[in-house]
Amino acid sequence: MKPSDNPSTSHLVLIPSYNPGPKVYDTVRAARAAWNPVWVIVDGSDDGSAEGLLAMAEGDPGLRVEVLPENCGKGAAVLHGLRLAKAAGFTHALTMDSDGQHPAGQIPVFMARSAAEPSAMVLGLPQFDASAPRLRVWGRKISNSWANLETLWMGIGDSLFGFRVYPVAPLIAVMEKQHGMRRFDFDPEAAVRLCWRGVPPVNLPCPVRYFEPGEGGVSHFNYLRDNLLLARMHTRLFAGFLLRLPWLLWRQLTMRTSH
Template sequence: MVIPTYNEAENITAILRRLRAAVPEVHALVVDDGSPDGTGQIAETLAAADDHVRVVHRKEKAGLGAAYVHGFRVALDAGFDVIGEMDADGSHQPEQLPLLLDALASADLVIGSRWVPGGSIVNWPKSREWLSRGGNLYVRLLLGIDVRDATAGYRLFRRATLEKIDLDSVRSTGYVFQTDMATRVLRLGLTVREVPIEFVERERGDSKMSGAVASESLRRITAWGLKERGRQLKRMVTRT
């Protein structure tokens, strides 16, 4: 599991211990973007005592998408056949990872979803819930993809899936990275499955969501949607 971190000193120990206890055979790759609060050093201490934990240090905070792409490359080079994503703040419960692993038997990408039947959220205000629901509805309508929670970050990819994606062309740095990757998988004709999870809002530390991150998401999704509509129109004109 690739776990990006930036200032998660209060959470990283607990999430790694829970992950290793929930699925003992799992390997964790912490990708730390130069956290000034010592997250990387804490992770290194844990890795020194556990050969299933590895830490990659990046020099600066370059965004969620860049951290994941870096982690994917490290995991691919290491030969892993299943590569996942999860947050470091406890929002994604390691105890639910077996649900995603079971679903991967019939999928190329599995998403732990808040917005499919059975999915739920804990400790979110209604304003944030409707922002997420509305954002995902916008994604479905504009991009024409049948994914209820395209912005979710609890995921498992098959190795072959990531190898088919041109990771060098991924430019999404913020949370829109999740939508970008799900869309790329579907455009390749691969199978995406969503399984319901309980998403728990972080108890410690600060959220990385910001106005700039939200603006990037809206801007990129709109651009992708307009581009897709242009392709559809071109195909229609060509057929007539």
């Protein structure tokens, strides 16, 4: 029996989507072929994709589509889905992008690892090919270095890659205490703050592909805006890291002595 034939009552796939282009339909079909259930949170899209996704969901009980009236940001869309998931009894959510960059075929692998280690977050470790923009590949190393410093190297392999399985309750608890984490800053801040909360990271390699516009690829990344957002986020996180440093050092020491 395929995973898509047997609906999970604990783990779901959560896809935030904003003006994703035509790739979204392939993404959702591939996710549904790999898992059941799949939920899509349409974050105020005005490109017609909401209507197309709603039509897909009408004939598929394993697909749920929620449409937000206005664009609120990736993190806000994920939080909306997480709250619904918690209310429905789900304990874990795998997040993935809607633009086709993330490999739906890896969903069962990540879900199985999450089921084996339910207290952990399972982070995708991106394996880039020639399609990846070099500037973004090198730029993410800066964010990764900050994230590892802020957690005293607890093991965040990649702070920005959004193909992940999160424990639902701890992530909601973290996000509801923050004013940030609602847009592009969601992924790295979620990883850091969950580490602070004691949720261990587990890293699994994961291929990623960037599509050119001629292939239907869509990117909403803005180098100036989003890098400034990341800079503000890491400034905020570093201040929090300094406040937590004695406790983080103590935890690292007790973990080493216990082993």
